[in-house]
Amino acid sequence: MQFRTLPATSALVLAIGGIAVNALAQGAAGGKPMMTLQMPALPEPARVTLDHAKTGLLVLDYVDPICKNQPKCSGQMLPALTAFMGQARKAGVTVAYGTRADNMSKWLPEVAPQAGDIKIINTAQDRFYNTDLEKELKAKGLTTLVMAGWKVSGSMAYTSVGAMIRNFTVVVPIDTTAASSDYETTIGFYELLNGGNANLANEPLKANSTTLSRTDLITFK
Secondary structure (H helix, E strand, C coil): CEEEECCCCEEEEECCCCCEECCCCHHHHCCCCCCCCEEEECCCCCEEEECCHHHHEEEECHEEEEEEECHHHHHHHHHHHHHHHHHHHHHEEEEEEEECCCHHEECCCCHCCCCCCCCEEEECCCCCCCCCHHHHHHHHCCCCCCCEECCCCCCCHHHHHHHCCCCCCCEEEEEHCCCCCHHHHHHHHHHHHHHCCCCCCCCCCCCCCCEEEEEEEEEEE
């Protein structure tokens, strides 16, 4: 994994995955030495082949009150997930949904639940917390979760850790999640790789870890 190093002058510069963000350097005003930070660049998304009988597609917050108000969700994430969901359903993949009670009837029609899908009402960003999600997924013999949803630095990050500690292997297609800014999106992807059983090299399908992929790089067998 490559690193980028940027020295700070009047501000501390943090470069992550090619995105530079200015932040005030602590102690700079007091004449203390400036700091230089190194952060690993994000690896390339991995190509993966998944067993359809052991894989679930978990969809988070693709609902009107959230997704329609976020250009990245409605303009980029939604088209990617719509095509990918069609592929997953055709392969026989189990599809599960999670959102808050007020939004359960507001799924975007392109990716709305169908009869027989799992639906979880959550009260926390980790969709496993205080829900039956683990029980319902494991009742179907699932061991791998493909996760898509808003947003990468929130519910996606927390739920991925919840999945990993319950012995699921997680795959996140990078074109089906984001955050409101490029900076936050990149931080979120780094969180996904660094959380739980870390996979900073993005080893494809590392057990009980998260792999970053892309919808066109995922196939089912």
